Amino acid sequence: MQLAIRIKTEDGEIEAVTENISANGILFSGESLPAVDSRIEFTIDMPASVMGSASDVSIHCTGRVVRHQVKGDLKQAAAIIDEYFLKA
Amino acid sequence: MDFSSNAAPEGMETELDGTPAIRVILADSQAIYRVGMKKVFALEDDIRVVAQAETLTHLYTALQRFPTDVVVLEGQLIAGTVNAIPELVRRAPDAKLIVQVVESDETNTVELYRRGVRGVVPRSISPDLLIKCVRKIADGETWIDNQSISWVIEAYRAQASSLTSPRSQPKLSKKELAIISCITRGMRNKEIAYQIGTTEQVIKNYLRKVYDKLGVSDRLELALYCLHHQILKKYNSEPEDVLLAAPEANGGARTAKV
Structure with missing residues (x-):
């Protein structure tokens, strides 16, 4: 599932697009990537219109980058999700 | 556990017109239900309560000790367990299970039949109907009401559908x-x-x-x-009564682990 997200890194915020997310981790692509072993935070917004809820809900995740890779002309980073919480 | 006073010793079950009596275990956490059902069955010549159990553990012991045709099991005794029914079927493959439930629920009903239960009846079942149910089930039939038939057939269709088109969305209750x-x-x-x-x-x-x-x-x-x-x-977009209230007013974040 491809979603546009903003990732908080130790060096500021970056824009990225998710390539794959599971309970274990996230693969995302972006112009600039956070360093391997650095901590990241990001929030996935889930609109009320899609989730059928009264207000928007979100998933806030914290994790750490474990590797970089290049696929075609995309620069990608894989991160482990250490913790998450759902927020309404 | 009460190995009932009127329980016949093994191999000496009452026979009526040459037909062996139906040996029943009553498994219920509430004594009042066990006593009531025992009194109901006591009036029937062809049904004999061989034991009573108030917990699942007691039921396992009773099944080991007494050859049984039918177990009348309170649904609450297996609440929260995953493998109780398969375990009962494994331990006593000849014993047929009737589960008494407080309220009918599609998921649980389908799951009970799927796991090997022969009948699901309401806790409020009338004595006459319970007797009829025990006889039918002892005779090898399945006791299922019209609503449950629909649920089971729907589950069967959904399963068949998911097997033939794995990409179809699973049916959720x-x-x-x-x-x-x-x-x-x-x-x-x-x-x-x-x-x-x-x-x-x-x-x-x-x-x-x-x-x-x-x-x-x-x-x-x-x-x-x-x-x-x-x-x-x-x-x-199709509001249901089951979803009652809005999220909590404090809206606080909660760590989400299963």
């Missing part, structure tokens, strides 16, 4: 959707149980089934699945 909706709003199992009006253990059981159906492993994947497939959009 209204209660499962209500629970998923609560999960995506960050509610804890305890809070959901309170809102839905059931126990935390029941919510956990539902969640396991939902995870299996959708092929997800935790709340994060469940929420992402909902986002991707928009399964709650359709559900919430």
Whole structure:
């Protein structure tokens, strides 16, 4: 599932697009990537219109980058999700 | 455990017109139900209560000790367990199980029949109907009401459909959707149980089934699945009574682990 997200890194915020997310981790692509072993935070917004809820809900995740890779002309980073919480 | 005073010794069951009596174990946590059912069955020449059990452990022991044709089992005794029915079937393959439930529920009813129960009856069943049910089931039949037949056939169709087109979306019951909706709003199992009006253990059981159906492993994947497939959009456009209240006013974030 491809979603546009903003990732908080130790060096500021970056824009990225998710390539794959599971309970274990996230693969995302972006112009600039956070360093391997650095901590990241990001929030996935889930609109009320899609989730059928009264207000928007979100998933806030914290994790750490474990590797970089290049696929075609995309620069990608894989991160482990250490913790998450759902927020309404 | 009460090995009933009127229980005949093994191999000496009453016979009526050459027909062996139906040997019944009453498994119920409430003595008043056991006493009541025993009195009901005592009037029938062809039904003999061989033992009573007030816990699942006692039932296992009774099944080991007494050859049994039918077990009348209180649904609450197996609440929160996953393998109790298969375990009972494994330990006593000849004993046929009737489960008494407080209220009919599609998911649980289908699951009970799927796991090997021969009959699901309401706790409020009339004595005459219970006797008829015991006889039919002892005779090898299945006792199932019209509503349950629909549920079971629907589950069978859904299963067949998912086998022939694996990409089709799994069918979720209204209660499962209500629970998923609560999960995506960050509610804890305890809070959901309170809102839905059931126990935390029941919510956990539902969640396991939902995870299996959708092929997800935790709340994060469940929420992402909902986002991707928009399964709650359709559900919430058709409001159901099972989903009662809005999210908590404090709106606090909650760490979400299964």
